[in-house]
Amino acid sequence: MITLKNTLYYLVGLIFMMLNKVRHEIEGYKTPRPFSVKQYHRCIDYDFSVVDIWLNEMKNLASPSFSLEGKNILELGPGAELGVGLILLAKGAGKYNALDVNFLVKKVPAEFYDNLFQEIKKRIPAADIHDLKFQLQSFYEDKNKRLNYIYDKKFSFSQLKLEKIDLVFSHAAFEHFNDIEKTFEQLSQIVKKDGYLLSVIDFQTHTRWIREKDPLNIYRYSDKLYHVLSFKGSPNRLRPYDYVNFLEKFGWGDIKFLPINQLSREEVGFAKPYLYGRFSTCSDIDVLSGVLFARKCS
Numbered sequence: 001m002i003t004l005k006n007t008l009y010y011l012v013g014l015i016f017m018m019l020n021k022v023r024h025e026i027e028g029y030k031t032p033r034p035f036s037v038k039q040y041h042r043c044i045d046y047d048f049s050v051v052d053i054w055l056n057e058m059k060n061l062a063s064p065s066f067s068l069e070g071k072n073i074l075e076l077g078p079g080a081e082l083g084v085g086l087i088l089l090a091k092g093a094g095k096y097n098a099l100d101v102n103f104l105v106k107k108v109p110a111e112f113y114d115n116l117f118q119e120i121k122k123r124i125p126a127a128d129i130h131d132l133k134f135q136l137q138s139f140y141e142d143k144n145k146r147l148n149y150i151y152d153k154k155f156s157f158s159q160l161k162l163e164k165i166d167l168v169f170s171h172a173a174f175e176h177f178n179d180i181e182k183t184f185e186q187l188s189q190i191v192k193k194d195g196y197l198l199s200v201i202d203f204q205t206h207t208r209w210i211r212e213k214d215p216l217n218i219y220r221y222s223d224k225l226y227h228v229l230s231f232k233g234s235p236n237r238l239r240p241y242d243y244v245n246f247l248e249k250f251g252w253g254d255i256k257f258l259p260i261n262q263l264s265r266e267e268v269g270f271a272k273p274y275l276y277g278r279f280s281t282c283s284d285i286d287v288l289s290g291v292l293f294a295r296k297c298s
């Protein structure tokens with residue numbers, strides 16, 4: 001029965017990957033979240049919750065007195081809109097930079113930002129809404145002020161090389177990066193000494209229905225097969241220790257990985273023997289999501 005179920009998940013996952021590849025070839029990368037940017041309140045709550053997670057984790061992992069005040073921030077893979085950047089500025093950040101390989105923020109309805117500004121007014125009474133509107137307008141006019149969004153198909157950090165970054169944040173994006181070694185190498189050149197990296201990483205299968213039923217589905221396939229069915233943005237199948245190793249390689253310190261969601265022993269026991277090669281012996285395969293944290297030492 002267990003073998004049959006695992007075989008079924010393998011086959012169903014394969015079909016979904018093929019369909020996803022075709023869909024991606026036709027439509028490109030369009031929906032970074034399982035809901036539309038037109039669901040304004042849902043998006044705004046999501047953005048506030050992402051910022052809250054980062055700030056709580058910074059207090060927990062860096063210092064209880066951690067503050068955003070005046071910080072130069074870089075977000076990698078910001079997704080569908082600039083809500084997170086505007087909330088960070090509203091909370092006192094000096095500058096918000098973002099880098100993405102997909103220009104997803106190009107066509108955000110003005111109503112989204114109208115609703116966001118109203119919500120910021122309510123939740124952060126000290127925020128300077130007039131200035132936030134000016135920053136958004138400057139972004140649309142391509143004038144790089146304190147809301148600096150960079151779209152680069154090659155995910156090159158070259159337009160950021162003059163920035164001295166205090167904080168690197170990311171949410172549900174690292175697992176999509178093609179060349180994490182190059183990403184950390186480039187990051188290491190622009191982050192200040194004693195600057196921090198904090199990234200929430202989603203390690204589980206992204207395909208919607210399978211994600212719930214078989215969260216380790218992506219780890220069932222051989223490297224060759226997975227590569228053939230991959231497209232720009234497919235999960236890279238790196239595990240927590242891979243990220244830790246790369247950070248160590250580039251001289252980062254205080255490296256910590258904290259799991260957020262984990263499978264139970266029974267759930268791991270069900271799928272693990274049927275995973276591909278190295279994943280079937282991987283010691284942290286139970287981790288479905290977690291926080292990666294590090295400090296730049298030099």
Ligand SMILES: C[S@@+](CC[C@H](N)C(=O)[O-])C[C@H]1O[C@@H](n2cnc3c(N)ncnc32)[C@H](O)[C@@H]1O
Pocket residue numbers: 029032033050076077078079080100101102104155170171172173174176177178232233234
């Ligand atoms: C799942 S979305 C997460 C977006 C946002 N942080 C959130 O929490 O909603 C993944 C993000 O990674 C970006 N991304 C996808 N593939 C990438 C790649 N190969 N290299 C760099 N970024 C990528 C997407 O454009 C998107 O912004």
